[in-house]
Amino acid sequence: MTLSVGDLAPDFTLSNQFGETVTLSEFRSVKPVVLVFFPLAFSGTCTGELCELRDNLALFISDDVELIGISVDNKASLRAWAEHENYRFDLLADFWPHGAVAREYGVFLDDKGYANRATFVIDASGVIRSMFVTAPGEPRPLASYVEALAELRD
Secondary structure, three states, rough: OOOOOOEOOOEHHHHHHOOOOOEEEHHOOOOOOOEOOOOOOOOHHHHHHHHHEEEEEEEEHHHOEEEEEEEEOOOHHHHHHHHHHHHOOOOEEEOOOOOHHHHHHEEEEOOOOEOEEEEEOOOOOEEEEEEEEOOOOOOOOOOOOHHHHHHHHH
């Protein structure tokens, strides 16, 4: 599936690092959501990216935006990683069926077995307002998030 800005974001329900279910549509009419697909917990580039988001969490909080990370890791791995890195946002396990949500969003890399680095900025009505993807191994710049959040406010 190929998604574009202006499309309704596909709904899903996944477990977070604590085993709690998170359903995207529960945020509709409540607050915008930023979905951050990343390949694997504990990898160098992913750790760097999510630590940068952790260190700049105020950008999301000040706009009342829910920041959510998603990978194919299981919830136990995500919990260990979140505790190790002190992440204060949900990390969702797209573990089984393997990568199903990443596939729905068109960012699953079949040859690798995990999601690409892709970000979807979804407004409170559930519409994709911005999206950006980087090449494998290339981190997403914080400036892309700043710009997307600014567009969300407009």
